[in-house]
Amino acid sequence: MTLPITPVILSGGAGTRLWPMSRAERPKQLMALTAAQTMLQLTALRTGDAARFARPVVVASRAHADMVEQQLEQVGIRPALLILEPAGRDTAPAIALAALAAADPETPLLVMPSDHVIDDLPAFHAAIARALPYVADRWLVTFGIAADAPETGYGYIAVGDALGDGVHRVARFVEKPDRAGAEAMLAAGGHAWNGGIFLLRADAYLDALAAHAPDILAAARTAMARGERAGDRIYPNGEAFMASPARSIDYAVMEQADRIAVVPVAMGWSDVGCWDALHAMTPHDGDGNAVGGDVLAIDTRNCLLRSDGPTIAAIGVSDLIVVASGNHVLVLPRGRSQDVKRIVAALNATRS
Template identity: 40%
Template sequence: MSEVHAVILAGGSGSRLWPLSRQHLPKQFLALDGKATLLQTTINRLSPTIAAKNVLIVTQESHAKGEAYHALLPYRALYEPIGRNTAPAIALAAAYLMAEGDDPVMVVLPADHIIKDEVQFREHLDIAIRAAESGKLVTFGIQPTRPDTGFGYIKAHPGENGQIHEVERFTEKPDLATAEMFLKEGDYYWNSGMFVWRASVILAEIQRYLPEVHGIVQSILTESRAGKTFQQAVEDHFATMPSISIDYGVLEKSDRVSLIPCDIGWNDVGSWQAVHEISPKDNNGNALQGNVIAVGCKNSLIRAEKRLVAAIGVEDLCVIETADAVLISKSDRTQDVRKVVDALHAKGATEHICHTKVNRPWGSYTVLEEDPEGFKLKRIEVAPGARLSLQSHRQRSEHWVVVSGTATVTNGDEVITVHKNQSTYIPIGAKHRLENRGNEPLHIVEIQVGDYLGEDDIQRYEDNYGR
């Protein structure tokens, strides 16, 4: 068998699961069941077919250097400076793998799907890998269970061996009447977005159907061979990529595409209604998560992240509570959550961008209070051995009070130690750094005062994490 590598596409925004999913921490990096993240679950189900050392994650640079830093740390990764849909991401990954001197089979998977029957999935995966070794572009087609208008469809008929079907055509998301016709006619499958192929074969098809994408990838390869790292060359050229999906750009036109029909308990977790469908339920059909009291409720998803949520007599609702936002929606309207996110963006709000608690490579900060009169109150946690960047701010000063642990503080030319129940002051414009040289977490309370308190008022001079 050929060398097999997994390419996990983890660059999505996950806006349909707001308010839990945010722009800086989208759903692939969330643990919807309170255990492993969707990304980690995707990687885990590949074992033993594909080892962790053969996993390559393609994600946005902002995720890798921000809230998802620790989730991505154990794996190889390529960082997109800007999102450009699936075709450029896949082309980049294929070129990167071939630049290592091999022509592996690539198993391309979204990072944020759920598969209940993992044994059956791996059996289908073995079949797909063998087909890909012979030059086929293989996709997994999901047996439809209802006339769903939220998925693209693929029509395919059985091939010679019965396990591999030959694709006739791809269809974009249909209206309800068309979806009902597809189910009645048969031989239509939901497009799962999961693919298997050789790196060289998909690159050849990209060259044929998307020559602009292929040309940019070749420029990246040329620069990486001339002395730059592959990632540095990506940063120089990736923004010029067109934004196009692999389905629309290549697969709908190629004559190499085959399909494996699957009934594997697949769910793309594309809405809160979908989360309700896959969640454990009580005798009344309720999925209750967190500190929830439900009295006389039926067929509802109620999730509490921060506070107690009590519901009485509600039916067919999704109620999602976070520290700074609450979503209440009829279950069959949760696809419209995107409209809420669009409205937040239009009004210049931040509740769709980040949570009140924000993870950083060095630890985390939590916004406790922000006042329009010009102050912000934060709780900051710095992990043992970690330190923030050497930085300054143009429009705010900062007051730090240590509540546990011991802080090493750089303030201008001075380096001081600040113990529990002691404080220090950072003037506007002063170069400063916070560091935890101890073995226990460092907790401080920070009070910011200034005319502008945005997170983008920062100039970094040194940073351990390449930001």
């Protein structure tokens, strides 16, 4: 009997590049940025077909436990497990916790960040179906996002030899490039964005950790063994978990192991990683403005204007990002929103 796929939703990120709306107490995955539902809700609903997918396992911050449960309940989803990290240690340890919790070691895990957009669900599900036979044969599979612009904010995957229909070996992973490097890869073809979505068997992932990052596996095992459980909530032991290095699955496993495959797919994906990305994907008015909340725009063009409280009134400006949330207002030129993390770092430094 084929085991159903267990979605593993990673919801521990802070989303600092969407400050001031996304903050530690309510990060972007718990916000409705692109639709009526929050990004966490949209992620969970992508795998709502009970014939193909088991109930999800959500790995989240302890501080967000109640919000995560409430939001999923609102869309009729009850997680199989809610694994609550004492603090974030990046994706490799988080996925290890989920793999250790799998009821069957051969369970295929579909690892998804909770704060991405996927517009073409049939394309996503078809890519999953292409990957499954290789996952059953213990390949670790990543999904390569069709690159349509020379983005410097993403890592890239060089697509290697074909293994089967739409499934390829990974030739290599490429760190976030400069502009010239991104343009060269786009022009050459054969490269996809690394979207951070994976399909892998629980035991195959744990074996890869044992071979390439045993310190992460040991910390995760101890944290789960010494942890506590209350209903569907698991609280890994904090001291043991914090002994794990903070490392992504890419560095810890995917760039080290041998049987790594990629399924290239065009599925309307975005990580909504900055305000410029949100401007690009939000419906515009006749002057190219993307507005949300209480906004008045006169003789204003190509701006993102968004507020969850005070009125934003703009006149005679263009190509700006203006975001008002609580007691904070962000103003910067379009094209500079990757620099928001510098603002967050500066604010944190003044408060420490």
